[in-house]
Amino acid sequence: MNLATIQRPSTLVEEVSQRLARELRRERAEEWLPPERELASQLGVSRTVVREATKRLELQGLVEVQHGVGIRRSGKLHKPLNGSLALLIPDEAGRLKQSLEVRLAIEPEVARLAAARVTAAQVRELRKVHARLENADTLEEAVEADIEFHRALARTTGNEIFGLLLETLSDLGRESRMATISHAGVKRAIEHHAAILHAVEAKDETAATRAMRHHIEVATHDLAAQSRKATRSTTSSPRTRKSHASTSS
Template identity: 65%
Template sequence: MSLSTLARPQSLVETVSQQLAQELLREGASEWLPAERQLAEQLGVSRSVVREATKRLELQGLVEVRHGIGIRRADRLHQPLNSSITLRVPDEPERLRQSLEARLAIEPEVARLAAHRATKAQLQELREAHAALRPDLTLPQAVEADVNFHRTLARASANEVFCLVLETLADLGRASREATITQAGVQRAIRHHQSVLEAVLLHDGPAAARAMRHHIEKALEDLQSHLEGQRNLVER
C-alpha cells in the first residue's frame, strides 16, 4: 500500500494570521488595523481567534499591540532572530564579536550587489546617508547615522534576506558601534564609508566588496582592542 502524507489543515488562527500579514505587507497599507471586534466581524471569526492571530503577528515583529489603543503595523520582522541570538549567545562581549564576524561574512557581498543593483534613487539615498554621518554628532547620533548607511546599502542590494539579517545584527551591535567609534573616531568611519560609496557609484562590485571588508575588519580589530581594555580595567 502506498500512502502519501496528508497536508495538515490550517487552523483558523493560522488563516487569519496569514490574511492579516498579507494586508499589512501590502503597499499603501494603513498604519493601524481595525479594532478587534471589527476585525472579527469582517473575517467572520471570534474575537479570541483575532486576538491569538495578532499575538502571533506581534511575536513575528509585524504588529505592535497597544492595549486600549489598537494594533499598529510594525517593521520588526527581524525581532525573532534577534531574540534567538541573544538567548544562544548570552555573553554580550562574545555576542558583539560574533555579530561583527557575521557582518564581515555578509556585508562585502551586500556592497558588491549594491554596486550592480542600486537604482538612481537608491544611489541618492546612499549619498544622503553618507553625508548624515558627521564629526559634530553625539555618539548616539553617530551610531544611528552609521547604522542607517549600512541599512541603506543593504536595501540597494535588493536582497530582503540580507536586509533582515543585517537589521538584526544592527540591533544587537549598537554597543559594538559605540565601542569602535569611540576607539577609532567617527572620521575613520566616514573615510571608509566614502570608499564604499565611491565604488558603488562607479558600479565597481569587487572594489565595493574590498572597501567594505576593510571597513569591517578594522571595526573588528577596534572592538577586540576595546574589550581587552575593559578586561584590563576589571583585573586591576
C-alpha cells in the same frame, strides 16, 4: 481594510494570522489595523481568535500591540531571531564578536551587489545617509547614521533576505558601533563609508567589496582593543587591587 469572511473553522487562528499578514505586507497597507471588534466582524470570527492571531503576528514582528491604543503595523521581522541570539549566545562579548564574523562574511557581497545594481536615486539616498554621519553631533546620532548606511546598502541590492539578516544584527551592531566609534572616533567611520560610497557610485564591484571588507576588519580590531581595555580597567580597579592585596597578606 476590506477582509472576506473566513469559511473554515479548523485552523481559525492560523488562517486569521495569514490573512492579516498578507494585508500587512501590501505596499500601501495602513499603519493601524481596524479595532479588534471590527476585525472580528469582518472576518466572521470571535474577538478571542483575533486576539490570538495578533499575538502571533506580534511575536513574528509584523505588528505591535499597544494596549488601550490599537494594533500597529511594525515590520520588525528580525525581532524573533534577535531574541533567539540572546538565548543562544548569552555572553554579550561573544555575540558581538560572532556578529562581526557574520557581517564579514555577508557585507562585502552586499557592497559588491550594491555596486552592480545601484540606481541614481539610490546613490542620492546613500549620500544623504552619509551626510547624516558627517554632521552627527552625538555618539548616538553617529551610530544610528552608521547603521542606516549599511541598511540602505542592503536595500540597494534588491535582495530582501540580506536586509532581514542585517536587520537581525542591528541591535548587536548598535552595541559594537558604540564601542568602536568610542574607541576610534567617528572620523574613521566617515572615511570608510566614503570609500564604500565612492566605489558603489562608480559601480566598481571589486573596490566596493574591498572597502567593505576593510571597514569590518578594522571594526573587529577596534572592538577587540576596546574589550581588552575594558578588561584591563576592571583588573586594575581599586576594588580589585584591594582584593589582591588582601589575598596576598
